[in-house]
Each structure stands twice: as structure tokens, then as C-alpha cells.
Amino acid sequence: MTFKDTRSDGTPKQVWQKYLGTAEKIVELKEKAAELPHIKLKSFQYGKTAALLFISDELNFIETVNKH
Numbered sequence: 001m002t003f004k005d006t007r008s009d010g011t012p013k014q015v016w017q018k019y020l021g022t023a024e025k026i027v028e029l030k031e032k033a034a035e036l037p038h039i040k041l042k043s044f045q046y047g048k049t050a051a052l053l054f055i056s057d058e059l060n061f062i063e064t065v066n067k068h
Helices: 024-033 047-059 061-067
Strands: 002-007 011-017
Touching: 047 061
Parallel strands: none
Antiparallel strands: 002 011
């Protein structure tokens, strides 16, 4: 787990990040978890939403639409 300092609206903010491994390693761990009845693993899809929000912020999309 690593920590890094970022700035949000000019104020410092500490964000943590944890490396989970390669996609193959994550799939392998998910398959192993299926064999253990006491472990429940659930994944959520968020990549598309995160990408669209990032692009929207970069283009100031909401401000542009509200202005017009």
C-alpha cells in the first residue's frame, strides 16, 4: 500500500493506493475464492464511469452546458 499527496482545489489531500497484481493474478484469486464457501467475493464495473467523469472534468462539460 502506498500513500501519495495530491491537491484538490488547492488543498492537500492524502490518497492511498494498493497494487492488486496483474489481471491474470486477480482472476486466479477469484477462481480460488469460488472453492471456499466462507469467502464471498463480488466485483463492480466502474472503469467506463470513471473514464467518462474524468473526461467531463477535463472538458469542463457541465460548466459549458450550464453556460449555454
